[in-house]
Amino acid sequence: MSDTQNLTVVQAVRDGLYSEMREDDDVLVLGQDVGKNGGVFRATEGLFDEFGGDRVVDTPLAESGIVGAAVGMAAMGLRPVPEIQFSGFMYPGFDQIVSHMARFRARSRGRFTLPMTLRAPYGGGIRAPEHHSESKEAFYAHEAGLKVAIPSMPYDAKGLLAASIRDPDPVIFLEPKLIYRAFREEVPEEPYTVPLGEAATRREGDDVAVFTYGAMTRPTLEAAESLAEEGIECEVVDLRTVSPLDREAIVDAFERTGRAVVVHEAPKTGGLAGEITAIIQEEALLYQEAPVKRVTGFDVPYPLYALEDYYLPTAARIEEGILEAVEF
Amino acid sequence: MSVFDRAYDDPVRVLDEDGEVVGDVPDLDDEALVDMYRHMRLARHFDGRAVSLQRQGRMGTYPPLSGQEGAQIGSATALAEDDWMVPSYREHGAALVRGLPLKQTLLYWMGHEAGNKAPEGVNVFPVAVPIASQVPHATGASWAAKLRDTDEVFLCYFGDGATSEGDFHEGVNFAGVFDTPTVFFCNNNQWAISVPRERQTRSATLAQKAEAYGIDGVQVDGMDPLAVYSVTRDAVEKARGPETDRPRPTLIEAIQYRFGAHTTADDPTVYRDDEEVERWKAKDPIPRLEAYLRSEAILDDERVAEIETAVEERVADAIDAAEAAARPEPSELFEHAYAELPSELARQQEEFAAFREAHGDEAFLEE
Numbered sequence: 001m002s003d004t005q006n007l008t009v010v011q012a013v014r015d016g017l018y019s020e021m022r023e024d025d026d027v028l029v030l031g032q033d034v035g036k037n038g039g040v041f042r043a044t045e046g047l048f049d050e051f052g053g054d055r056v057v058d059t060p061l062a063e064s065g066i067v068g069a070a071v072g073m074a075a076m077g078l079r080p081v082p083e084i085q086f087s088g089f090m091y092p093g094f095d096q097i098v099s100h101m102a103r104f105r106a107r108s109r110g111r112f113t114l115p116m117t118l119r120a121p122y123g124g125g126i127r128a129p130e131h132h133s134e135s136k137e138a139f140y141a142h143e144a145g146l147k148v149a150i151p152s153m154p155y156d157a158k159g160l161l162a163a164s165i166r167d168p169d170p171v172i173f174l175e176p177k178l179i180y181r182a183f184r185e186e187v188p189e190e191p192y193t194v195p196l197g198e199a200a201t202r203r204e205g206d207d208v209a210v211f212t213y214g215a216m217t218r219p220t221l222e223a224a225e226s227l228a229e230e231g232i233e234c235e236v237v238d239l240r241t242v243s244p245l246d247r248e249a250i251v252d253a254f255e256r257t258g259r260a261v262v263v264h265e266a267p268k269t270g271g272l273a274g275e276i277t278a279i280i281q282e283e284a285l286l287y288q289e290a291p292v293k294r295v296t297g298f299d300v301p302y303p304l305y306a307l308e309d310y311y312l313p314t315a316a317r318i319e320e321g322i323l324e325a326v327e328f
Numbered sequence: 329m330s331v332f333d334r335a336y337d338d339p340v341r342v343l344d345e346d347g348e349v350v351g352d353v354p355d356l357d358d359e360a361l362v363d364m365y366r367h368m369r370l371a372r373h374f375d376g377r378a379v380s381l382q383r384q385g386r387m388g389t390y391p392p393l394s395g396q397e398g399a400q401i402g403s404a405t406a407l408a409e410d411d412w413m414v415p416s417y418r419e420h421g422a423a424l425v426r427g428l429p430l431k432q433t434l435l436y437w438m439g440h441e442a443g444n445k446a447p448e449g450v451n452v453f454p455v456a457v458p459i460a461s462q463v464p465h466a467t468g469a470s471w472a473a474k475l476r477d478t479d480e481v482f483l484c485y486f487g488d489g490a491t492s493e494g495d496f497h498e499g500v501n502f503a504g505v506f507d508t509p510t511v512f513f514c515n516n517n518q519w520a521i522s523v524p525r526e527r528q529t530r531s532a533t534l535a536q537k538a539e540a541y542g543i544d545g546v547q548v549d550g551m552d553p554l555a556v557y558s559v560t561r562d563a564v565e566k567a568r569g570p571e572t573d574r575p576r577p578t579l580i581e582a583i584q585y586r587f588g589a590h591t592t593a594d595d596p597t598v599y600r601d602d603e604e605v606e607r608w609k610a611k612d613p614i615p616r617l618e619a620y621l622r623s624e625a626i627l628d629d630e631r632v633a634e635i636e637t638a639v640e641e642r643v644a645d646a647i648d649a650a651e652a653a654a655r656p657e658p659s660e661l662f663e664h665a666y667a668e669l670p671s672e673l674a675r676q677q678e679e680f681a682a683f684r685e686a687h688g689d690e691a692f693l694e695e
Binding site: 062064067069075076078099108112169243245 | 444448456457468469470472475502663667673
């Protein structure tokens with residue numbers, strides 16, 4: 001039994017970086033303010049002192065340069081972990097992400113692969129300024145050649161990050177900043193991985209399957225507990241990666257319950273909830289007892305913080321959505 | 329005086345337009361000089377055939393290189409075997425110097441992904457189509473070489489239009505900050521499709537952009553293969569191990585001209601006049617080098633004819649080989665997206681295979 005530490009999500013990310021960098025000299029971190037400053041959310045705190053400026057690199061302020069340079073490094077066999085300070089600033093690097101990061105393996109018929117993990121704090125709910133709260137995971141899940149992980153728990157944050165860094169293919173690793181410091185969990189000190197593409201059942205129940213990921217896992221569980229008091233038992237499935245999606249887990253939970261709700265904070269149109277609904281339609285139509293309900297952010301620009309509480313799905317909205325599916 | 333101490337608007341020259349020596353002839357033996365000539369002739373003949381194949385419907389859209397052989401062959405010749413080139417999409421000549429089989433270049437433009445796979449030991453990055461997007465890759469790759477303490481130098485090609493893109497500035501800036509062993513080689517061929525060099529920047533030269541990033545910048549006559557070789561060799565040596573406190577990276581602006589269209593889909597008569605084209609054709613790098621080699625008695629009629637025959641045969645053989653290549657296996661669509669096929673993608677592959685099995689290729693292909 002290995003020793004554990006009681007860590008927050010952001011500490012678990014830091015611990016994951018720390019242990020992977022110790023395991024493999026080819027792993028290095030680069031980005032804005034990741035070095036001496038330890039990252040604006042302190043996700044890279046202490047790494048600079050431990051591993052030095054060649055492996056924990058403060059770069060110029062240039063997202064395309066950061067992603068593009070990491071592409072070159074990864075093509076030559078390093079395992080760079082570039083950080084974009086906020087996911088809302090990934091767009092200047094978007095061309096490098098979709099034109100190169102996603103395609104290098106395919107384009108070179110496997111001669112080059114990019115074992116790189118692009119990290120970014122993501123999502124809303126922390127009273128941040130404009131462009132600091134976006135949740136656009138669907139962009140990256142839509143792009144073949146990428147994998148997209150979004151942890152909801154400290155244990156998974158460390159294990160999924162380790163799996164991403166060790167993966168031969170490029171991974172977009174989105175860290176919900178709303179839960180960076182919201183709670184703690186026992187996390188093993190030694191390195192371990194949580195496989196990409198496998199969902200986790202956070203709560204078992206026979207009445208309705210609720211699919212979610214990232215920061216929305218907590219209000220979803222809260223809604224489920226509240227409904228349990230009324231005798232409605234929700235199965236809560238945390239997808240953990242949105243690309244690849246764990247289709248089996250989705251279909252399995254749906255077949256046992258016949259009802260589904262999908263919860264994410266990203267806008268509704270073109271969001272992952274649509275994809276999950278389609279999987280259910282394709283694979284389990286005959287089990288269906290009610291329309292699939294989507295509880296999501298609205299199709300509006302992410303609001304400034306005076307209104308963000310109205311934008312993000314809350315336990316109450318999720319509860320309402322679940323009731324609709326159950327009472328249909 | 330180091331070549332890097334010149335004024336930005338004072339291009340290095342070795343041969344004038346008639347092949348007369350006007351600068352310092354680089355120290356290359358006769359065989360190396362003939363190799364450069366042979367590669368230039370090969371690139372020119374290949375280019376003519378490629379355009380013709382496209383016109384005949386035997387190849388897709390193709391970006392011609394004629395006029396740029398001096399810059400491509402001269403620069404690529406300056407690399408050591410372990411060095412790398414990071415191309416845009418027009419460096420067919422430089423790639424063949426690096427050992428990329430002509431068949432591969434043909435296959436790529438004939439629409440086979442396999443053309444993008446350089447054989448092991450051929451240190452060439454895949455073609456990069458989005459303008460300037462390969463510049464940060466070259467910086468990152470050379471940065472990796474520096475971190476791993478290897479000797480490799482990375483030569484990155486792009487055009488004049490690329491210097492307007494953010495990626496050019498971000499990549500070159502990173503190279504300056506991290507002092508990476510990178511040589512940035514700008515093929516200033518005067519036109520970014522229809523937009524002239526003067527519309528890309530108000531800077532008097534592109535070479536001077538190096539100043540902003542604290543690296544060396546130098547202009548070279550890009551139609552003069554010996555001058556290009558000489559400058560690139562100096563930049564490569566400096567990148568590999570600077571003897572002074574000079575920065576490792578260099579920005580080379582090679583002034584040249586593309587004789588033909590941007591691609592076979594483009595009609596340059598719409599935006600530039602014949603007089604300009606003729607003026608630049610007088611600077612053609614091939615007769616220029618040939619005149620010099622003849623004056624040095626390194627080439628004669630017989631040798632030139634021999635080279636011409638060999639070049640024609642080699643290109644014809646490559647075309648035969650490329651056209652004989654079977655259509656890629658349709659299953660390849662799925663094979664290289666990921667190292668390990670995700671289960672949903674495996675399902676899509678099975679579904680595709682089952683449909684093809686049931687309905688045959690007629691269900692996918694015309695006629």
